[in-house]
Amino acid sequence: MEAVECIATRRSVRRYTDQPVEKETIEKLVHEAQYAPTWKNSQTTRFTAVTGKAVLEQVRAAMPDYNQRSSENAPLLLCVSAVTHRSGYERDGSATTPLGEGYTFFDCGATVQTFCLAAHEAGLATLIMGIFDVDKVRTALNLPESEVPVVIVACGHAADAPQMPKRRATEEVLRIL
Ligand SMILES: Cc1cc2nc3c(=O)[nH]c(=O)nc-3n(C[C@H](O)[C@H](O)[C@H](O)COP(=O)(O)O)c2cc1C
Numbered sequence: 512m513e514a515v516e517c518i519a520t521r522r523s524v525r526r527y528t529d530q531p532v533e534k535e536t537i538e539k540l541v542h543e544a545q546y547a548p549t550w551k552n553s554q555t556t557r558f559t560a561v562t563g564k565a566v567l568e569q570v571r572a573a574m575p576d577y578n579q580r581s582s583e584n585a586p587l588l589l590c591v592s593a594v595t596h597r598s599g600y601e602r603d604g605s606a607t608t609p610l611g612e613g614y615t616f617f618d619c620g621a622t623v624q625t626f627c628l629a630a631h632e633a634g635l636a637t638l639i640m641g642i643f644d645v646d647k648v649r650t651a652l653n654l655p656e657s658e659v660p661v662v663i664v665a666c667g668h669a670a671d672a673p674q675m676p677k678r679r680a681t682e683e684v685l686r687i688l
Pocket of ligand 1: 521522523524578581638639640641642662674675676
């Protein structure tokens with residue numbers, strides 16, 4: 512698939528079949544996500560891939576009903592977390608720019624988008640979910656205190672082919688001076 516076609520046809524999918532995603536596929540997609548650029552190559556994004564029934568249930572229980580419904584049957588819930596106070600910071604711990612921790616999340620977003628595009632290219636669908644109970648997810652996955660869970664990405668085989676939600680006109684978001 513051409514890069515632009517992949518970018519343009521990736522969609523957030525909210526219906527999945529229960530067909531599993533193999534361990535080798537998860538490893539490949541996370542490896543490809545690691546090609547994303549990061550602040551000073553700090554690479555602070557971490558992935559916890561949940562495929563086991565019991566833990567899947569615990570993660571789902573931390574999500575609001577609509578996200579539980581949207582990710583129902585998805586065989587993989589990928590918790591994407593970020594190591595804090597590295598990206599955007601100096602070695603002495605001071606923030607390099609006024610955006611401070613913002614670059615942690617910038618890097619995480621670029622990495623997640625790269626994952627979603629790699630998954631799309633591999634014939635898999637994704638849904639990024641930002642709304643969940645952070646403490647419940649932290650406990651269920653035993654995440655270290657040095658990381659903050661940022662999004663949960665549902666991933667699997669699509670059972671739906673949604674239309675693209677309308678984008679703003681480019682003139683509205685672009686200034687050329
Ligand atoms: C940071 C972030 C958080 C999101 N959280 C949710 C969510 O909790 N639930 C949901 O259904 N969609 C969520 N989405 C998906 C967006 O609604 C979706 O990307 C947007 O409507 C554009 O649709 P598209 O991805 O098909 O282009 C999230 C997307 C991003 C980038």
